Amino acid sequence: MSATVNRVGLPRDAYKGAATTLCAGCGHNSITNHMIKALHELGVEPHMLAKMSGIGCSSKTPAYFVETAHGFNGVHGRMPALTTGAHLANRQLIMLGVSGDGDTASIGLGQFMHMIRRNVDCTYIIEDNGTYGLTKGQFSATADLGSVQKKGAVNTFQPIDPCAVALALGCSFVARSFSGDGKQVVPLGCTTDPTSCSRSSAKTTTRPTGAPRSRSSRRAGRRGI
Numbered sequence: 488m489s490a491t492v493n494r495v496g497l498p499r500d501a502y503k504g505a506a507t508t509l510c511a512g513c514g515h516n517s518i519t520n521h522m523i524k525a526l527h528e529l530g531v532e533p534h535m536l537a538k539m540s541g542i543g544c545s546s547k548t549p550a551y552f553v554e555t556a557h558g559f560n561g562v563h564g565r566m567p568a569l570t571t572g573a574h575l576a577n578r579q580l581i582m583l584g585v586s587g588d589g590d591t592a593s594i595g596l597g598q599f600m601h602m603i604r605r606n607v608d609c610t611y612i613i614e615d616n617g618t619y620g621l622t623k624g625q626f627s628a629t630a631d632l633g634s635v636q637k638k639g640a641v642n643t644f645q646p647i648d649p650c651a652v653a654l655a656l657g658c659s660f661v662a663r664s665f666s667g668d669g670k671q672v673v674p675l676g677c678t679t680d681p682t683s684c685s686r687s688s689a690k691t692t693t694r695p696t697g698a699p700r701s702r703s704s705r706r707a708g709r710r711g712i
C-alpha cells in the first residue's frame with residue numbers, strides 16, 4: 488500500500504471537494520482542510536458518508552470536501568432534524584453535521600438540544616466565529632459580551648456557550664478547538680470513527696478558548712476562526 492493511500496485504497500485527493508467560494512483566509516476553509524485529512528486518515532468510504540448542513544458560510548463547507556459523499560444542505564437551523572431523519576432511514580451511514588454558531592445557537596438552538604437529548608449517532612461540528620458571517624457580520628448568540636462591530640455597535644448580551652449546553656444535556660463527547668490548530672483539530676475530526684459500532688454524539692466547536700474575538704467576520708476569517 489502506498490503511503491498516500493489509506494485503508495480503503497484511496498489517496499487524499501479522493502476526499503477533496505469543489506473549490507471553496509469562501510473568503511481567502513477564512514477559518515472555515517482551515518476546518519475543511521483538517522476534515523479532508525481526518526476523513527482520509529480514518530479511511531471513511533465516501534459512499535458511506537452523509538454530510539449534513541444548514542445555512543451560513545460554515546454550512547456551505549460540506550461542498551468543499553469528499554465530493555462523492557452524500558450531502559444535504561437544508562433550511563437554516565434545521566440540520567439536526569434532517570440528520571435525525573436520514574439516520575433513521577439508513578443507520579449504516581456515517582452522519583457528519585456542519586453548522587455555524589448562528590445556525591446552531593440562534594435559530595437552531597432547540598434542534599441542537601433535542602438532537603443531543605436523543606443521542607443521535609452523529610459528529611456535529613460548530614464552526615463558531617461569533618457572528619453571522621454570510622449576512623455581513625451581525626452578532627450571533629455566541630458573540631462575546633462587549634465585542635464591537637465594524638460600525639461601533641457593542642454587544643450587550645451574555646453569550647451562549649454551545650459546549651456548556653451540550654455538557655449540561657449529557658452529550659457523550661464534547662470538544663473545543665481552534666481552526667488554526669491542525670494538530671488538534673485533525674485528531675478531533677477523527678472522532679468521526681467509521682469502525683466503531685457505538686459512536687455517540689460528538690460535538691466539536693472551533694472557537695479558540697480565551698482568544699480575543701474579532702470585530703467582523705472578515706477579520707475573524709483572516710485570523711483563523
Ligand SMILES: Cc1ncc(C[n+]2csc(CCOP(=O)(O)OP(=O)(O)O)c2C)c(N)n1
Nearest residue numbers: 543544545563587588589590618619620621
Ligand atoms: C429562516 C432564515 N432566517 C434567516 C436567514 C438569514 N441567514 C442566513 S445565514 C444566517 C446566519 C449564519 O450564521 P452562522 O450560522 O454563524 O454562519 P457563518 O456565516 O458565520 O459561518 C442568517 C441569519 C435565513 N437564511 N433563513
Ligand code: SF4
Nearest residue numbers: 510513544620704708
Ligand atoms: S464572510 Fe466571514 S465567515 Fe463568510 S467566508 Fe468570509 S470570512 Fe468566512
Ligand SMILES: [Mg+2]
Nearest residue numbers: 587588616618
Ligand atoms: Mg458564524
